[in-house]
Amino acid sequence: MKTNNPIKLGVSLYSYQEVFWRGDLDLEGVLTAAAGAGAEGVEIFGEAMIPSFPHITDEFLYKWFYLLDNLDLEPVCYEHFADRRYWKDTSRYLSDDDVFDLTVHYLESAKKLGCKFIRLSHDGHNGKFIMNDAHSHTVVNAQIFERLLPIAAELGVKMALEVHGPGLLEDGGNDDFLEALDRTGIYEGGGLMLDFSGCFRDCSPMQVDAMVSRGGNPEIIDYIRRMSRKAYTFDGNNEVDWDEVEAKVKEMGGGSVELDFLNGPKGRSFGGVRNRLITPPEVVKEYASQLIYIHGKAHWINEDCTCDEMDYPRYLQALKDGGYRGYISTEYEGQRSVPHTINEVELVRRQHILMRQCLGY
Amino acid sequence: MFDNFLIRKDSLKNVVEDGKVVGFKLGVRIADYRGQILSLHNGYYIKVDGVVYPREVQKFEINGKPPRTFEELKTCYYEHWNYDDEGTLYVEKEGGLEPGVHIIEFQQSILNAYGYRPTDEEWVKNPPVPGSGAGAGKTSNIVTYEIELTE
Numbered sequence: 131m132k133t134n135n136p137i138k139l140g141v142s143l144y145s146y147q148e149v150f151w152r153g154d155l156d157l158e159g160v161l162t163a164a165a166g167a168g169a170e171g172v173e174i175f176g177e178a179m180i181p182s183f184p185h186i187t188d189e190f191l192y193k194w195f196y197l198l199d200n201l202d203l204e205p206v207c208y209e210h211f212a213d214r215r216y217w218k219d220t221s222r223y224l225s226d227d228d229v230f231d232l233t234v235h236y237l238e239s240a241k242k243l244g245c246k247f248i249r250l251s252h253d254g255h256n257g258k259f260i261m262n263d264a265h266s267h268t269v270v271n272a273q274i275f276e277r278l279l280p281i282a283a284e285l286g287v288k289m290a291l292e293v294h295g296p297g298l299l300e301d302g303g304n305d306d307f308l309e310a311l312d313r314t315g316i317y318e319g320g321g322l323m324l325d326f327s328g329c330f331r332d333c334s335p336m337q338v339d340a341m342v343s344r345g346g347n348p349e350i351i352d353y354i355r356r357m358s359r360k361a362y363t364f365d366g367n368n369e370v371d372w373d374e375v376e377a378k379v380k381e382m383g384g385g386s387v388e389l390d391f392l393n394g395p396k397g398r399s400f401g402g403v404r405n406r407l408i409t410p411p412e413v414v415k416e417y418a419s420q421l422i423y424i425h426g427k428a429h430w431i432n433e434d435c436t437c438d439e440m441d442y443p444r445y446l447q448a449l450k451d452g453g454y455r456g457y458i459s460t461e462y463e464g465q466r467s468v469p470h471t472i473n474e475v476e477l478v479r480r481q482h483i484l485m486r487q488c489l490g491y
Numbered sequence: 492m493f494d495n496f497l498i499r500k501d502s503l504k505n506v507v508e509d510g511k512v513v514g515f516k517l518g519v520r521i522a523d524y525r526g527q528i529l530s531l532h533n534g535y536y537i538k539v540d541g542v543v544y545p546r547e548v549q550k551f552e553i554n555g556k557p558p559r560t561f562e563e564l565k566t567c568y569y570e571h572w573n574y575d576d577e578g579t580l581y582v583e584k585e586g587g588l589e590p591g592v593h594i595i596e597f598q599q600s601i602l603n604a605y606g607y608r609p610t611d612e613e614w615v616k617n618p619p620v621p622g623s624g625a626g627a628g629k630t631s632n633i634v635t636y637e638i639e640l641t642e
Binding site: 144148184211 | 493495520524525526573574575
């Protein structure tokens, strides 16, 4: 359903990965589900849903545009990967030139599909947390990004630099990409993209189930979750003394499951409720006008269309107040922790109701 | 991911060559959220009624080509296993399996394509043994199925 709203709601078809994989819904089925949730646009995941991937046949395009037209949807984004080990050729990783060529192909494919963005698989994906910074192990680095900018601009397809948890917009992990944009001035070629994983204040019920199955005490887990929501709901009343919380968890009889949940698994540089990495709404507001695209990552939305995982009212208000203009595309991912028990179509629908309520639509 | 559906339930059959039963086969799907370059496909942990059948006695059929060993597949750098396609896993076993229900413990090993995992370089040289949990993509546990041999 097309609107003139400055913030538009879309769905990444990745959200329906399980029903699609099982064959319960085909391309028409998942597009219909997105339209049924009230989406205006969709993102497509080529390597899952385009049968001739990495090539796109005319036959697919006819079907794609026919379905989109009939459902009153527009194409928004095409999912990009830059796997250096795409080939697993033991003699070599892909070179920078290979990754450049591969990405040009993605940009051209996005244009064919009518998409205005590719979600770029780039080295700033996890912000300052680069998993392996050996050059041969990187994906799209800032140098390749800079070479791609004029091509993207000419094709009219922007490269969205997704910042995904544990990375944060403000952690500096994308500075070299932003410098490339400033140096060239080709802002039509790309820009920053927020993933909601950087805005989470609480875990999902599936993660609670997993902890309980490992012997965690539901009452203690619930207490830690309440403290987590208190600390990361930026309402001016979010002071939490974590040492006190830890003492109380121990007093309640908490063991390794509960303490790992609170403090993070030993030996890892991030994780744990007390060290949660989160971009506050005020900071999202500062960045809002320079964001070009958003992934509405979600694991669980309650039946009444409220959410514990993220403070939707404050973040969507921040995006509005900060002048964000563009899409928020749902990226529903809760099905991955408990396969076959979650209705993806329903969860996407709930998130759209919640977002529309927050945005006043 | 999609743990209960990695093996198609009605796909377990014996394989007959020149009038002799030489093994069994089953239909399998990708345990991930996207398709894969075939060279990253590293074989299966498969244990049937308590007997483990190692990668060396397995072959894999996909893309309309005859079944290939995992030694052959590891150089298929340019061939893609589409997300939506079912492949057939062949296991050599003289005499095949008896009719009836079999307990199959199963794990697929497909190495990550990303290229930035700490294990990547090591696994190119020494791929993990399927069933160890390493290199098992999005289903890192061994899944148990009860499946009836249909032919």
